[in-house]
Amino acid sequence: MEKINVRLKRTVDDSYEILVGSNLLSEIPKDLQKKGIGNRYALVTDHNVERLFGSRLQEIFRRENIQLPIVSFPAGEKSKNLRTFAELLGKIHSLGLDRKSAIIALGGGVVGDIAGFVAATYFRGIPFVQIPTTLLAMIDSSIGGKVGVDLEQGKNACGAFFQPKAVYVDIDFLEGLPRKELQSGLAEIIKHALIFDSRLFEFLEKSLRKLISKDKASWMHVIQKNCRIKAAVVEKDEKESGARKMLNYGHTVGHAIETVTRYKKFSHGEAVSMGMSFASRLSVKLGLLSEKESLRSTALLQAAGLPVRLPALPMGKMLEVMRKDKKSIGGKLSFVVLERIGNARHDVIVPEELVKEVIAPLMD
Numbered sequence: 001m002e003k004i005n006v007r008l009k010r011t012v013d014d015s016y017e018i019l020v021g022s023n024l025l026s027e028i029p030k031d032l033q034k035k036g037i038g039n040r041y042a043l044v045t046d047h048n049v050e051r052l053f054g055s056r057l058q059e060i061f062r063r064e065n066i067q068l069p070i071v072s073f074p075a076g077e078k079s080k081n082l083r084t085f086a087e088l089l090g091k092i093h094s095l096g097l098d099r100k101s102a103i104i105a106l107g108g109g110v111v112g113d114i115a116g117f118v119a120a121t122y123f124r125g126i127p128f129v130q131i132p133t134t135l136l137a138m139i140d141s142s143i144g145g146k147v148g149v150d151l152e153q154g155k156n157a158c159g160a161f162f163q164p165k166a167v168y169v170d171i172d173f174l175e176g177l178p179r180k181e182l183q184s185g186l187a188e189i190i191k192h193a194l195i196f197d198s199r200l201f202e203f204l205e206k207s208l209r210k211l212i213s214k215d216k217a218s219w220m221h222v223i224q225k226n227c228r229i230k231a232a233v234v235e236k237d238e239k240e241s242g243a244r245k246m247l248n249y250g251h252t253v254g255h256a257i258e259t260v261t262r263y264k265k266f267s268h269g270e271a272v273s274m275g276m277s278f279a280s281r282l283s284v285k286l287g288l289l290s291e292k293e294s295l296r297s298t299a300l301l302q303a304a305g306l307p308v309r310l311p312a313l314p315m316g317k318m319l320e321v322m323r324k325d326k327k328s329i330g331g332k333l334s335f336v337v338l339e340r341i342g343n344a345r346h347d348v349i350v351p352e353e354l355v356k357e358v359i360a361p362l363m364d
């Protein structure tokens, strides 16, 4: 027997900048060139975002003599599948993009995830940048390189870790966002505060009214803080083997609610809010979190207009989904729980009986 070693130890530098600001779009073409990202580009987006901002971005690039062909697909989670992915790859290929070209993802989480996955796989990977247009994408999904699509068998079941080369967060997009979308993003912002940053939590308690009335300075502060939190987590644990798991706070029950209601009844933020309401009660039950802090957490979610009580859903089905959740350990239910506001713990295994005992009084 001959043994041949393939030695592939390597150091990679996937560092990138997140630029947060107002009136940022017009800076992008020059910044891409300054950073040496791509020599040709395609804009990947959905039909809604294309209608609202497609030609504006094309015009900004045209002023710098850069063509920006648009490749788009119908908006919504239902498009986040292998069929759309294959169609996008075909269209990108027809445009003649090569390995030095770059993809510009303009949109919310679905656009970022699918455009990033196209970039990760086209010619085995070409650069891409994110221009998030929703609050959730600005503070969470555009940062950290989780890209992919859903399978019929499971959400985000097919994908990769593939970091963008830059993220451009233009807070002017918040102006046009419906209140529901703002609330959905707020759920993840409150989550970041609960698990990592008690000062951010206090700021949110004080400034919620201003945020809801779209006060720009308050949003600038909150978005910058949240991008820093997300960036720090990704730096520490890109592939989700430790600290990044904390970001799943509220997501086990939240995901079960979304699955059992077939993603039709609640936004992601609403489902996560109910999940966080459960998780804080569980944390109290486990003797970790004080009653007072649990109430503060629930009060902030309610003040943001987010639900903290669950609909009456079949418990058996909920538990079945939770057992299959990526966070379960050997079929046992595992949760992220709070020790206090600003501090969390992951991989806490909890008996099903206790989960039922905590959920039941929260259901209508």
Ligand code: GLY
Residues within 6 Å of the ligand: 140, 141, 143, 144, 146, 240, 244, 247
């Ligand atoms: N949105 C969770 C994560 O990026 O890990």
